[in-house]
Amino acid sequence: MHPGTEALIQAVLDGEASERERRELEQLLESDPGARARFEELRELFDMLEGAQKLEPPPALASRVLANLPRRPAPLRRRFFDWLQVLSGPPPALRYAVAFSVGLALAIGVYELALHSDDPVDPLQAVGSLFADEQTLAPHATYEVPVALPWIHGSVRVGRLHGLAVLMFDLDSRPGVVLGLEGSGHGEVAGLLWFGDHGAQARIDDRGIWIPQGGRQRFALLLRDPEEILRLRFAPEADPGPGAAIQALEIRVPAAAADSRS
Amino acid sequence: MSKDDDVGLVRRCRNGDRSAFELLVRRYQGPVYNAAFRLLGNRDDALDVAQIAFLKAFEGLDRYDSRHRFFSWLYRIAVNESLNALRGKGRNQPLSGAEAAPDTEDPARRLAESQTGRILHHALDTMELEDRVILTLRHFVECSYRDIGEILDIPEKTVKSRLYSARQRLREQLQAGGN
Secondary structure (H helix, E strand, O other), rough: OOOOHHHHHHHHHOOOHHHHHHHHHHHHHHHHHHHHHHHHHHHHHHHHHHHHHOOOOOOHHHHHHHHOOOOOOOOOHHHHHHHHOOOOOOHHHHOOOOHHHHHHHHHHHHHOOOOOOOOOHHHHHHHHHHHOOOOOOOOOOEEEOOOOOOOOEEEEEEEEEEEEEEEEEEEEOOOEEEEEEEEOOOEEEEEEEEEEOOOOOOOEEEOEEEEEOOEEEEEEEEEEOOOOOOEEEOOOOOOOOOOOOOOOEEEOOHHHHHHOOO | OOHHHHHHHHHHHHOOOHHHHHHHHHHHHHHHHHHHHHHHHOOOHHHHHHHHHHHHHOOOOOOOOOOOOOHHHHHHHHHHHHHHHHHHHHHOOOOOOOOOOOOOHHHHHHHHHHHHHHHHHHHHHOOOHHHHHHHHHHHHOOHHHHHHHHHHOHHHHHHHHHHHHHHHHHHHHHHHHHO
């Protein structure tokens, strides 16, 4: 069959043909048994596809989306730290060079500010700038996260920087995991920073840190004035039902004296 | 739904009106969920991916270019998220038992439709992802050639040729499955 005839048949069945093309096909089908057979063949396939059931979206979809919308479409805090993720894109040599240059410039800026200004350095900004080089956080302890749960594994490093307790997570989880801080002893959440090239999906909401997308996630939680012992609670989803495998992990926050940048 | 309506809602979202985004979610949750379901073959995964797609769209509203249609942009996110999820699982997921139950009242028709649906679903599952994506967009999300071109960032001519080839292969799969 002529390729033009095939294209014409499919355009008509797809509802993409003009009135003139439809009339042209009608005439063709009357005079060409081969074209008629092909048309019937394809119409049968189209009927099968069109007849396939379309699913109603579950009510949970809209409610889950709306419950998890961030405060505004593009949080300024995330934009500010976007460069941290950009650094993972280029080749390693260029990445390190950029990281070193940016880190050096920011470190000088922070140092100059501290020397020549009476305004206190914003610790969140300072920590963010130093994260170009992750080694600036000397970990005081590393915890495996957590035990015997099939839907999440990884580690948490904990240290101190600029008066903040810093929990650096390197996790591999399924989508929807919620990581909460139990009790009221965790102090004030100063920020959440993302690293690397793994989607950086974790975000803070009322329940804690929500990880909507599966796979590897690397982020740091910054806490101001936490108590010495923190209890992290890992839940498999936003609203775990009764009997859900929830695991808590106790973390000891190093004393303020151990701050590597205070 | 007209492009202008969507663009107006997007503008309201950018100005902080979250109720405008709710309207967009309710308007497009059906196609987004169905696209994810047809690509992933699993209702739970489809729910997760559809949720992520909407949240990513919300977070990326500043990057949306209103010269294009909003739903094309949104479906593109949904398709990409579905493909990411499939890659994350390392393989196409089996679809057995995943076909939607028909809602007709007639038991005989129900059975026939259910069997047809399973056969179709199985045939689609054996196809290459590129074929599944284009067939899903055309037949389960009801996109036009132009829409598909925007979503996949390919010319309409390529949309047509890919659709023709995908249908040919689907037909062959169905025939092979019937033998």
